Amino acid sequence: MNDAGEFKKLTPHFAGECFPVSGAIGAEDITILKNGIAIVSCDDRRKTLNGTPVQGTIYAYDLKQEVPQLIDLTAGVKFEFHPHGISVFENENSEVRLAAVNHTQTKNSIEIFDLKNNVLIHDKTILDPLLVSPNDLVMIDNNMLYVTNDHSVSTQKGKMLEDFLQLSRSNVLFYNGQNFAVAATNLGYANGINVSRDGTTLYIAETVGNRLSIFxxxxSTNELLFKQSIDFKSGIDNIEIDVAGNLWIGSHPKLLTFARxxxxxxxxxxxxxxxVSPVADNTYAVDEIYLDSGDGLSASSVAAVYNNTMLIGPVFDEYFLQCDFNNRF
Structure with a gap:
């Protein structure tokens, strides 16, 4: 119970103002392009859990607009689509390629798209037996990526057992454009993943482990070497990195409450x-920026920042938050 944070006292705070952005159900992952357009991965997970799944959606939300609007980028997707973690790669010509973890009723996959004229054009589907329980991913270039498996098994009963026993059996895979290989093992629910702007440091959120593992x-070889971990005493989820190299992490401070x-x-x-701010070699400053009891937003899974604006996405709620800081970061 202590590991799950159930007895900790929460004092809600945020130095700014937030308002809900409706129309995006289950905005579990959000990433922001260099031009200020947020890409929002949405899926109505409650309907899926209830046995009545509906098609998921990836939206664009332009933070440069005075009144941003949600634009459906996946209206043309005809296959079963339930996006989870997403990642984008922008090349030197500002061309955008997007990867999304997809959970259908029968399989797990990674879907690759090209973003052109407010439309995600599907390029290919990546399937592999090693994708037992994919959660999040980070693109290294147009073809290569790392992806987390949050469990070592695909069955619901097996996942529940791993969670109950807090087993560190999840892993990270590397995809070289053709094949997968295991890149990191023995992780406690490998969840969010991201890479530093220079590509030399990989960050993995271990939700059940309550820690950020840094590799x-x-x-040249894409091999990972463990460096250190930071204890959060909270079930950290997705990781976004701003233009200054700071990490922004959505988290679940009470994991049993989240399960309920x-x-x-x-x-x-x-x-x-x-x-999380890198301040020197192997040294990081950690600040809690936002805390809410669940009234303003329940089960935050991601936070992404652009200029003076932060977007916070939930696992289930029918809206995400747009928050403006009182003081610019």
Whole structure:
């Protein structure tokens, strides 16, 4: 119970103002392009859990606009689509390629798209037996990526057992454009993943482990070497990195409460956002930026920042938050 954070006292705070952006159900992952356009991965997970799944959506949300609007980028997707973690790669010509973890009723896959004229054009589907429980991913270039498996098994019973026993059996895979290989192992629910702007450091959020694991990445061989971990005493989720290299992490401070919220939307789950700033070699400053009891937003899974604006996405809620800081970061 202590590991799950159930007895911790929460004091909600945020130095700014937030308002809900409706129309995006289950905005579990959000990433922001260099031009200020947020890409929002949405899926109505409650309907899926209830056996009545509906097609998921990836939206664009332009933060440069005075009144941003949600634009459906996947209206033309004809195959079953339930996006989870997403990642983008922008080349020197500002061309955007997007990868999305997809969970259908029968398989897990990674879907690759090219973003052109507010449309995600599907390029290919990546399937592999090693994708047992993919969660999040990070693109290294147009073809290569790392992806987390949050469990070592695909069955619901096996996943529940790993969670209950807090087993560190999940892993990270590397995809070289043709094949997958295991890149990191023995992780406690490998969840969010991202890479430093220079490509030399890989960050992995271990939700059940309550820690951020930091690996050095060989940019020639793509091999990972564990460096250190940071204890959060919270179930950290997705990781976004701003233009200054700071990490922004959505988190679940009470994991058992989150589990109850997953079963019943009327039971609120707290939301939390951390900012992690590299300050020197192997040294990081950790600040709690946002904390809410679940009234403003339940079960935050991601936070992404552009200029003075932060977007916070949830696992289940029917809206995400747009928050403006009182003081610019």
């Amino acid at each position: 050095s990445r060989n940019t 919220h997953a079963k019943n939307g009327e039971k609120l789950s707290p939301s939390q956002v951390f900012k």
